[in-house]
Amino acid sequence: MKHQIKLNVNGDDYELFVDPWRTLNEVLREDLNLTGTKLGCAVGDCGACTVLIDGKSVSSCLTLAVAVDGKSITTVEGLAPSGETLHPIQAAFIEKGAIQCGFCTAGMEMSALHLLKKNPSPTELEIREGLSGHLCRCTGYNQIVEAIADASGKLRVDGGEGVKR
């Protein structure tokens, strides 16, 4: 039997009927067409599906949609402050060459957002620990670590103002 749930995703309210076995990842990607959140392994090892639930980074592949009824979800589509600006984390990923194929990027950005909210001035090791649930096959991570360090500096200075595209 389907369950009725309410989700706030990136500021928009949705009422959905979902089977109890469906994951948040499936609901975001298939029902809401928010395909920026990827699925890499479906068992919580690779981090590609990371979203924020009430501000905390979570693997959406391991989260049942019915278990987050009434919660606020932030996905990569909700990261940029507007259509014309990028979030400083996004801007830093571009500037530092932290993207190649881009498949792991959304998950990395969401964990970075969680990390920098919790710890605005992380050390390099703390950034690496913050990303330790994420796998990337293209970049070797070092540029991603640099990007997050760079974004942390910018966020401390201007408090998260958008960066013009």
Place this chain on the structure above:
Amino acid sequence: MEHFKYVGKSVPRVDANVKVTGEARYTVDIAFPNMLWGKLLRSPLAHARILHIDTSKAEKLPGVKAVITGKDTPFTYGVTHMDQKPLHMNKVRHVGDAIAAVAAVDEETAQEAVELIKVDYEELPAVFHPLDAMLPGAPVIHEGVEGNVAARPSYENGDVEKAFAESDYVFEDTFETPPIAHVCPEPHVCVAKWDHSGKLTFYVSSQMPSLARTHFANFLKMPESRIRVITNYVGGAFGSKTLSRFPIEFASVILSRKTGRPVKFQHTREEEFHYSTLQFRFVITVKTGINKDGIITGRHFKAICECGGYVSHGASITSVAGALQGVLYRYKNYKYDGYAVYTNVPYGGAWRGLGNPPVHFAGEAQLNMIAAEIGVDPLELRLTNATHAGDTSATGALVRSCGLSKCLEKVAEEIGWKEKRTNPRPNHGLGIACGVHFTGIRLPTMPDTDFAEAKIMVNDDGSVNLTTSCVDLGQGSNTVLTQIAAEVLGIDMDRINTIYGDTETCPMEWGTRASRVTAIGGMAVKKASENARDQILRAAGEKLEINPDDLELKDNKVLVKGNPSIHMSISEVARFNRYRENGQAIMATNHWDAPSHGNISSAFSFGAKAIEVEVDPGTGRTKVLRVVVANDLGRAINPAGACGQIEGGVHMGLGMASTEEIMLNEKGGMANNQFLDYRVLTPLDMPPITPILVETNDPVGAFGAKGIGEMALIGTPDAFVSAVHAAAGVWIRKLPVTPEKVLLAMKAKK
């Protein structure tokens, strides 16, 4: 050096914005309202005859729309050996071989239906290592291939036996590299969609969409114009999405035709680990003759490549690795014996470096063993024997440009080779290795070509649409190709829209593979751009009544050389040319075939790596402290992008060196098929990497460029094992270098 506006600049990726915002759509993101999901029934046995297949229960399951077997897919395929079938009716040759396919309303129903298909097997004896498969009396995997050797590529130049007899020293060592996975973040995935006009649209995460069209036109006997193959953004490929067709591709196409609905297939992560092709297991014996002065007198490689159940790229890879190994040093006597061997493991394919990483590992690790044995500096040993520009290799390859010695000197200087080796710290060690790789590839087993195509269209406002035959897999080719067009046309990069991955709009391609896109794809773009530039200058010359030779393109304008006050915008020229009497579009295409006739490649990239490692003598654990990499890439069109290739190549190379290995259980089934069991290095594992770009301005690549994507990896395991030896005093001849192996070797030594 010439002054360039875009070439040589680390401009940001052209696809960066859509990737950081999640807007970029990959093939996994493709969905249609009435789409069906497909699943394959895969063999649970490694080697068996199929006696009977009963699909009746599966067909009756509510939600199932079609079930197909080998009767519906009467195709044979392969890379060099046509030994594969999409769905097997008579025999399976590895765990996971596909037998049937289901299309159903959702993934769960499709999976449930697959489990209802009943297959009767007669199990056959199986073999899981190439050395066992070559023994007399081993199970025969393909009828008529006794001894299971599918191909015997070889090279010979000079007389190695005579050289060994006359050498001061002769060494012989055997090395082994295990099967390893590509681990594409985006698994292999496709959606087939027929419409009622009989046209097939096929979405596939691929390095070669044109070839998918050629293949399906042949299989289905339909015109290529009725097949549209679309490759969206690709979430990593690393060779696994090249020539091979996959059972899921055939199944989606046939099931979609049968049901009249779009059908999607996507590998699970478990399937992706084992059935998206592997880097082949290699067992390599190297015999080397060397004199006291450090000159290599002769070298003989015997490389046994485990193809698995089907040859796939096995024969070509075994061949290529031998040809390339001959290019690294000035071998006077060189012999290479390759064996491509069937076993009952899941088959391999092209993996970043095309067999070159394993064969280099054996050659370079042994060279370091020899250096330690005869008391010669491994750096000097390499410089003594290194290939130089102008050489023709023992395998017949002309080397037009070569920065090998420079790369070696640069990494040694940067890591402090001489000082650190003079004053070694306890449990610390340095290792060095070098390598060579091709830029594009021409093989006797394939059509004699190494081409790329590009098309330039100038719009009325002076902006440009560039369609290319190369796919951006994440390596950044769209950015580099846009830079090349912008440079030639004098147009801002943001006025160029670079389009790829759609056979309906893009020209034919020969594949985003073999580290060929920047140099060869780039040359097609450069030549098409030059043609368009000449058309613009001719038209402007007519309008301005000035000889086109006196005009140039710069900052989106046509200028008179030496008198920039007289100018026309490119938009004005384009509109003048189109709307005058007998008007013409400004449009140019190019087909560029790299000048590699009679050669394995038109250009060779070289590189060197130096690695510093610390080994914990109590646990055998290794920690990489630093990696320094120098790559001769001809010219860096985008230095930041090139450095990104190096960082990623080293990441994969260190994984190959220290953690990555596909393991099978005693029945040939998957033993490690998730990230917790198959260890890809994490952010906490990665050392600082120092990339050094060495430019040699190759005479045939676009703006002097050569490849980098694969050379970035090659040599990493070789330098790593040598550093472990320097730190712990033990040689590990079988990858990966796990703590257990190091500890056991250290204990055995005591």
